[in-house]
Amino acid sequence: MSKDWPLWEVFIRSKHGLSHKHVGSIHATDAEMAMNNARDVYTRRNEGASIWVVPSAQIVSSAPGDKEMLFDPSNDKVYRHPTFYEVPSDVENM
16 A cells, blocks of 8 residues: 555756756655656656655755754854955946
8 A cells, every 4th residue: 555655755857947846745665666656747748857756764854943053153154145245346237
């Protein structure tokens, strides 16, 4: 029964895109079946150029509560922000 099969996350890169985007999830017994199911379900109109399937159990993500710890440290590195630099007056169209 498919509910006992592992869950896989599906990422598709469009023909005109540069990056893969998460499009959904599927259940499959192995990587080959996941790839075939992903192709059948998410690229029916021949819109994809590449497919990634990743076991959901292998994805590690941050929690919303970790936002401050992960992203606030960059605020004290002003040299990373474009406002830190002065654009010379003779530079046009920056």
